Amino acid sequence: MQRKIGRYSKYLRPITITFDLFVLVTLALWLLPNTFQTFYFYIYLSFSWIITAVITKFYQVYRFTKLIQIAQKIIKQYFLFALNLFALNGLFSLTQQYKSVANYLFFTAIIIVGVKYLIFWLLKLFRKYYKGNLRKIVVVGHDDLTHNFIKFVTTNDDYGYALHQSFSLLKAHPEKIIAYCQENKIDEIYLSLEKTNTKQVSYFIDYVDNNLKLLKFLPSKKDLLSANLKVDYYGVIPVMPSRTTPLNDPLNHFIKRGFDIVFSSLVILGIMSWLTPLIAILIRLESKGPIFFKQKRHGLDYEEFNCYKFRSMFVNEHADIAEAVKNDPRITKVGAFLRRTSLDEMPQFFNVFIGDMSVVGPRPHMINFTEKYAVKVNKFKARHFIKPGITGMAQTHGYRGEIENDTDIINRIKYDIFYMESWSLLLDLKIIYLTIKNALKGEKKAY
Template sequence: MNYKQGRYSGFIKPLFAFIDLVIINVSIYLFEIHLNSIYTFCLYISLVWIIISVKNHFYEVQRHTRIIQIIPLLFRQMVFFTIILYAYIGFFKQHDISRLALGNYLVFTFALVSIFKFLTTFLLKKYRAVLRGNTRNVIVIGKNEKTRQLIKTFNKRSDFGYKFKAQFSINDNGFSLEKCFAYIIENDIDEIYFSVAELSNRQINTLIDFADNNLRVLKFIPDNKDIFSKKLKYEYYDYIPILSIRTIPLQEPANKFFKRLFDIFFASFIIVFVLSWLTPILAILIKLESKGPVFFKQSRNGFNYQEFDCYKFRSMTPNEEAHLHQATKGDLRITKVGAFIRKTSIDELPQFFNVLFGDMSVVGPRPHMVSHTNMYAQRVDKFMVRHFVKPGITGLAQTSGFRGEVESDKDIINRVKYDIFYVENWSLLLDLKITIQTFINALRGEEKAY
């Protein structure tokens, strides 16, 4: 089975945020505000701007967002920024600050940020409309007035960046979801839109399973029927309501930024203060016991099903089955040094280099060997949902008792359930909790750490 490989640029929104930060920091030098410490002020306003932006969803301007919707975003951003900026005077006891100059700075900054916001929105729309950049292939399932309006929107509003490829009518002779699925795979369709009114609950569930297992985005065209009791994301494309079945917090640029920041700092700390002295010691012990490399490299599937080289300290004697079979209890391939470093999870530490390179995260669904991933993708429902985020050195499933060898289908099914919960409910606090619990488990030792 073929799975979606490519994704869209995740750098556009962080770049816009960076430019806004440059604007609000550089503009300070144009006004005589009489600051005691300009560096403290710059740090303060930068942190304030980021926090307000996250809470205000300032950079969550989607391709279908109308210009009129940007105005209240800008207004809320600048109101909160102004209030907290003037709080700086009392908080840091800056009595010599010129209130007038600070006001002029705010007006100037608001004007520049607003111009940049509208300009970038306009340019992105032109980029998609004229150059056909960053387009997404879409199909529509269903044939009624709402689907007709949606298809008209896709074709008319080229600035949205959607390329309408096909419509499947439920009433056509020979219609089947299997034909739709084959078309989606063969034509590299990114997003599927379907009318809830025309599909049975069984067909909807089949469609959801397909989308989950093939990393496709599925969106509803709602009617008055009761759909699901899940949290649904409600959007408008012009005046057409659209529902998304799954929201993934880590697809939001701000969340992605903070998680990446956490990964870089944590991985750098481990590499500098642990691996720098531990690696030479382990290298000597591993080499003394058996011939072979110190590090073990294995291909695994990560974000969007892309393969990457996952690193470990070698814990087995070199063997041809290392890439095919998991370690089992009493496995004769495991060396004495290997048994210790596996029991304490020390063998996983080189994966912090994978984190630094961007292939992995500190916390996330554990990546499997390529051969096992292909097998589980066929056998375990919604297994592919795990690949909507980066894989982790540790994860919620591992701290919940589902680490190590997969002895039965129950093990992998429960692991996937915890992984999907993590994907849909991510927070930085959850990452910290899992990281701490992993450290505690490593000190205690785990039953399946072999």
């Protein structure tokens, strides 16, 4: 769920996980006795490694992570992974084959840990000597902590923070600082909380929420004692992100993504497999054109993706620029039924399965609507900090369908941000229940 601004690659972590699983399975085939050589064992092996990694945050390694912290993750990971092997086969049976198991754990650790440290060091060298993988930052403040932070980032090139400018709020107004950040495409703002008032902090928070940037606080000792935020340490300097959500936690992220995969798979196999041909026949009997309607929408981190629906309108040139209104002449008879029952949204379960969307989340809008409201409505872009959903809290509380006035979109954003900051699996289940209930009852704005 993190912004990808300044990241080395969104593919590096999945590649690393795939490599580790390949090593685990390959060495199991080579080193473990025949009693282990079953398909179910390899499924168990892979899932236990992934679940353990989520718990230990094994793959949560950032540019500011210390070597000792990586070592702690490795020890926890292999301790729990070894326990899983014992739990599967029993202590007695594994004790009889302890040499094979010990060799397996030893050699997998050598390869996986070696590659993990190698990538970590190569990225540091890449930042330091080739000036790649950099994040452009500004620092705002006028105290000792600000001075120490500036000294840290300028003397530790391997962290990859390119300091473009530092500002004092005694000399520069927040508007001037924001203008500089926009002009120079700054990725992150580090704001000292010492001698900074609430109005100034709110100004910077509004900017990053509306522009999908990162704001991090440099807290005083008093702030640390009273804060309820996550604290990272750059060297010995505490840094707090301005916005943390439950889905920033790897375990919660894993649970939500796991639920999305299982739920979308059940819908695709159990419903879409027989429903799609029936709807396809009805659509083609009434009008010529494709069965599915594909439209560009903004998703996580404001990235575009193709959102799929069953076609509910006659083919027309305004489909991507004008939303449906009541008694819209473009809507077919079959389409009216599909929209009234929300069946037109069913193909979006494919979007969920491949990872563009979630079952529950802020509803994605057409590109031109997103760009319009991103400028017009405060904090509109903040809803793109998480994946869009087939259904959402706003839709189950009366704000679905046509946007008739600014109040509609403002209330949608309030519900979306509340959902983002209050996420739980139970909340997702409640929203799904309310969505089904509302669809069966019928909704006024389902047109």
